[in-house]
Amino acid sequence: MAEMIPNKHVSDNEIDLLELFRRMGKTMNRWGKALGRAFLISIVFLLRRWLPLGISVAVGIGVSYLQKMTSPSFYTSDMIFRNNLALMDGKTLRDNSGTTNEIISKINKLHTFCSESNSVALSEATLLKPESVKNISDISAFWIIDQNKDRIPDFVDYKGNHNVYDTTNIRMQDRLDIRVIVNSPQDLNLVRNGIIKFIESDSLYQQRNRVRLMQNQELLTRLGYDIVQLDSLQKVKYFEETRNLKPGTGGQIIFLQEQKTQLVYNDIYSLYSRKQSLESERDLYKGILTVLSDFSTPTRRDNGTMFYGMHIIPLFFGLTLLILIILANRYKLRDIYKRY
Numbered sequence: 081m082a083e084m085i086p087n088k089h090v091s092d093n094e095i096d097l098l099e100l101f102r103r104m105g106k107t108m109n110r111w112g113k114a115l116g117r118a119f120l121i122s123i124v125f126l127l128r129r130w131l132p133l134g135i136s137v138a139v140g141i142g143v144s145y146l147q148k149m150t151s152p153s154f155y156t157s158d159m160i161f162r163n164n165l166a167l168m169d170g171k172t173l174r175d176n177s178g179t180t181n182e183i184i185s186k187i188n189k190l191h192t193f194c195s196e197s198n199s200v201a202l203s204e205a206t207l208l209k210p211e212s213v214k215n216i217s218d219i220s221a222f223w224i225i226d227q228n229k230d231r232i233p234d235f236v237d238y239k240g241n242h243n244v245y246d247t248t249n250i251r252m253q254d255r256l257d258i259r260v261i262v263n264s265p266q267d268l269n270l271v272r273n274g275i276i277k278f279i280e281s282d283s284l285y286q287q288r289n290r291v292r293l294m295q296n297q298e299l300l301t302r303l304g305y306d307i308v309q310l311d312s313l314q315k316v317k318y319f320e321e322t323r324n325l326k327p328g329t330g331g332q333i334i335f336l337q338e339q340k341t342q343l344v345y346n347d348i349y350s351l352y353s354r355k356q357s358l359e360s361e362r363d364l365y366k367g368i369l370t371v372l373s374d375f376s377t378p379t380r381r382d383n384g385t386m387f388y389g390m391h392i393i394p395l396f397f398g399l400t401l402l403i404l405i406i407l408a409n410r411y412k413l414r415d416i417y418k419r420y
């Protein structure tokens with residue numbers, strides 16, 4: 081008798097599970113039918129009222145075009161700087177100087193001036209005329225992201241949501257992106273010069289750059305001296321190794337000691353490579369910043385008809401649809417209002 085009780089519980093559990101799945105299936109079937117019916121009703125409702133909905137879309141397009149014609153135009157363009165003050169670690173690709181972060185924060189002060197419409201402070205910072213500053217809507221600096229640490233820029237972190245703890249996709253520590261919004265594309269050159277002057281007028285950055293160039297020159301001098309010394313050592317070793325070669329019988333040469341001249345060649349080539357890298361750094365990147373990609377003149381304004389239509393057309397369509405739904409159910413709504 082005791083053995084039959086567990087079997088009975090098992091049978092009851094199986095029945096309960098089957099009943100549960102059956103009820104879930106019925107519920108999902110009802111939901112599916114309700115959704116299908118609601119979808120068909122919505123399609124029929126929209127088709128029967130296509131005229132007022134179409135008029136609302138046309139009105140939205142017209143208002144968007146009118147907004148475009150009456151609003152001042154603005155253009156967006158980007159420029160990429162190289163921070164020559166960055167002290168890059170070859171293994172971790174980190175900037176030991178931290179100057180790129182400082183420069184981005186410094187440029188974002190111009191963003192604050194633009195957002196506050198402080199044209200006086202913006203004019204003094206960029207050394208631009210007041211009439212030129214009035215055409216600037218925004219100036220912002222952003223990090224450039226390097227995916228997989230291959231030292232190739234992949235995208236700009238415009239939203240500022242990059243995870244600083246990500247060790248695979250990292251911020252490029254020696255580059256930054258500058259995005260400006262102006263009312264006239266002809267002012268981009270003036271804005272570029274103003275931003276460069278704003279950064280290079282910093283006395284601390286000027287001093288850091290002088291120290292960098294001085295250290296570069298000192299290292300070049302030392303490398304030149306070491307190259308001359310190794311070249312002389314190479315000649316001495318070659319003479320000694322040649323003198324230790326003795327002719328043998330049958331015209332064969334017998335080596336009395338191992339040649340080591342090739343070891344000196346590797347050192348010389350390594351020093352030459354380092355010297356050429358420093359010369360490129362000195363000649364190509366003399367200033368605090370170097371423009372890698374200048375502003376491109378945009379051919380179209382950003383705030384065209386589509387810019388306003390993305391907001392205005394859905395607004396008009398939604399309001400019209402809401403009014404039509406209220407009119408179609410006005411009697412039911414009136415009864416509900418009277419009841420409560």
